[in-house]
Amino acid sequence: MLTREFVLSFREAAPYINAFRGKTFVVAVSGETVADGHFPGLAQDINLLTTLGVRIVLVHGIRPQIDSLLGKQGIARHFHREKRITDLPTMDIVKQAVGLARHEIEATLSMGMPNSPMHGSHLRISGGNMLTAQPIGVIDGMDMQYTGQVRRIDVAAITQRLEAGDLVMLSPIGYSPTGEAFNLTMEEVATHTAIALKAEKLIFLVDGRGVISIEDKLLSTLTAQQAEELHRGGNLPNDVTLYLPYVIRATRDGVSRAHLVSSKEDGALLAELFTRGGNGTMIARDPLVRVRTATIDDIGDILGLIRPLEEQGILVKRSRELLEMEIGNYSVLEHDKRIYGCVAMHAFTDAETAELACLAVSSDHRDAGFGEALLNHVEYQARARGLASLFVLTTQTAHWFVERGFVETEPSRLPMSRQEMYNYQRRSKVFIKTL
Numbered sequence: 001m002l003t004r005e006f007v008l009s010f011r012e013a014a015p016y017i018n019a020f021r022g023k024t025f026v027v028a029v030s031g032e033t034v035a036d037g038h039f040p041g042l043a044q045d046i047n048l049l050t051t052l053g054v055r056i057v058l059v060h061g062i063r064p065q066i067d068s069l070l071g072k073q074g075i076a077r078h079f080h081r082e083k084r085i086t087d088l089p090t091m092d093i094v095k096q097a098v099g100l101a102r103h104e105i106e107a108t109l110s111m112g113m114p115n116s117p118m119h120g121s122h123l124r125i126s127g128g129n130m131l132t133a134q135p136i137g138v139i140d141g142m143d144m145q146y147t148g149q150v151r152r153i154d155v156a157a158i159t160q161r162l163e164a165g166d167l168v169m170l171s172p173i174g175y176s177p178t179g180e181a182f183n184l185t186m187e188e189v190a191t192h193t194a195i196a197l198k199a200e201k202l203i204f205l206v207d208g209r210g211v212i213s214i215e216d217k218l219l220s221t222l223t224a225q226q227a228e229e230l231h232r233g234g235n236l237p238n239d240v241t242l243y244l245p246y247v248i249r250a251t252r253d254g255v256s257r258a259h260l261v262s263s264k265e266d267g268a269l270l271a272e273l274f275t276r277g278g279n280g281t282m283i284a285r286d287p288l289v290r291v292r293t294a295t296i297d298d299i300g301d302i303l304g305l306i307r308p309l310e311e312q313g314i315l316v317k318r319s320r321e322l323l324e325m326e327i328g329n330y331s332v333l334e335h336d337k338r339i340y341g342c343v344a345m346h347a348f349t350d351a352e353t354a355e356l357a358c359l360a361v362s363s364d365h366r367d368a369g370f371g372e373a374l375l376n377h378v379e380y381q382a383r384a385r386g387l388a389s390l391f392v393l394t395t396q397t398a399h400w401f402v403e404r405g406f407v408e409t410e411p412s413r414l415p416m417s418r419q420e421m422y423n424y425q426r427r428s429k430v431f432i433k434t435l
Contacts, residue, residue, distance in 0.1 A: 148182025
C-alpha cells in the first residue's frame with residue numbers, strides 16, 4: 001500500500017540519487033567488519049548503490065585476520081609506532097589474510113541477495129595489481145622490512161573498470177616494480193585512492209555512529225578544521241581516532257566529502273547518503289553552509305521557498321518576472337550544495353538605509369539557524385555599503401525580528417519612495433534596526 005511516508009522519503013532521496021549517478025565513492029571496510037559478520041548487510045547497500053549508478057571502489061582491511069593467523073601459527077606480533085613490523089613469516093601470513101578476506105567479501109557481493117531488496121542482482125568485481133608500493137624503510141633505527149606505503153595508484157586501470165560497471169576491490173597489499181609485495185594499511189590505501197581518483201566521497205565504516213561530542217550527541221557535520229581540533233582533544237573511539245587524520249587529509253586534497261558511518265546499524269550507509277540529516281558524521285574542507293549572491297539559475301529554488309509563505313499571507317506575492325529583474329538583490333543559503341533559504345536587500349542609499357525582504361527558510365530547517373545566517377549576511381552587506389540601518393515590513397513574524405534587535409516604528413519613518421509603495425490594506429508593521 002502506498003503511504004505518504006514512502007512518498008516523502010523517496011522525494012527526499014531523489015536529488016541525491018540524481019547527484020551521485022556517475023560519481024566515485026571509495027568505501028573502506030575494516031577487517032573487523034568482515035570478521036564480525038556485519039558485511040552482508042553492507043553488501044546489500046553497496047549493490048544498491050552500484051545499481052543507482054554510483055561507481056564503487058571498495059578497500060578492505062585485514063588486521064584481525066592477520067592476528068588470528070599469527071596466533072594459530074605461533075608467530076609473535078611486533079609493532080613500532082603503532083605500525084606492524086612485517087618480517088618474511090608475517091608477510092606470508094598477510095598474503096593468506098588477503099586471500100581469506102577477499103574470498104569472503106567477493107562471495108557475499110556475488111550472492112543473488114535472496115530475501116533482500118537486491119534479489120537477482122549481479123555485481124562484477126574487479127581487482128589486480130592496481131597499487132604500486134614501496135618499503136617504509138628504517139624508522140628510529142627499526143627496519144620495518146615488508147611494511148610498505150603507497151607509491152602510485154593506477155588511475156587509468158581503475159577508471160576503466162569503473163566505466164565498465166564493475167566494482168573495484170583493493171586489498172591492503174601492493175607490489176614494487178621489482179616484484180616484491182608489501183603490507184599496507186586499509187586507511188592509507190583508501191585515502192590515496194580517493195585522492196588519486198578525485199572521488200566524490202571517502203567513506204569509513206566505524207563501530208559507533210561517527211564523531212560524538214562531549215555532550216554525547218552525534219556531530220553530523222564537521223569542517224576539516226573542526227575535525228582536526230577534535231582529534232587533538234582526544235577522548236574519541238579508537239577507530240575514529242585512527243581514521244580522522246585520513247579524512248582530514250582527503251578533504252584537503254580534493255575529495256569533496258568524507259564520512260564516518262556505522263558498520264553495525266542496518267541501513268546506516270543509505271541513511272547517511274540519501275537523507276538530509278544523515279546518520280553518521282560528514283567532514284568537508286570548508287563549512288557546509290554558505291550564503292552567496294543569487295543567480296538566474298536559482299529562481300526556481302527561490303520560488304519553491306517563498307510560494308508557501310505567499311499562500312499563507314506571510315510574504316507579498318512576487319512574479320517570476322519581478323524576481324528575474326531583481327535577482328541581483330537576492331542572496332541564497334546553501335547547505336551541501338542545496339538551497340534552503342533566501343533573502344533580499346533593497347538599498348535606499350539616499351536615506352542611508354535598506355529594506356530586508358523576502359526572508360524565507362525551508363520549513364524542515366527553520367530550527368537550524370539559517371534565518372539568523374541570512375539576517376547576518378544582509379547586515380554585513382548593509383554595513384559594507386555604509387548604510388546606517390535596516391528596516392523590514394512584516395505581518396506575522398514581528399517577534400522574530402524584535403528578538404534580533406529590531407524596534408517597531410511608524411510607516412512615516414520609511415524612505416519617501418518606499419512610503420509611496422506602502423500597502424495600507426495589508427497594514428504591515430514596520431521595524432527598524434540601527435547598524
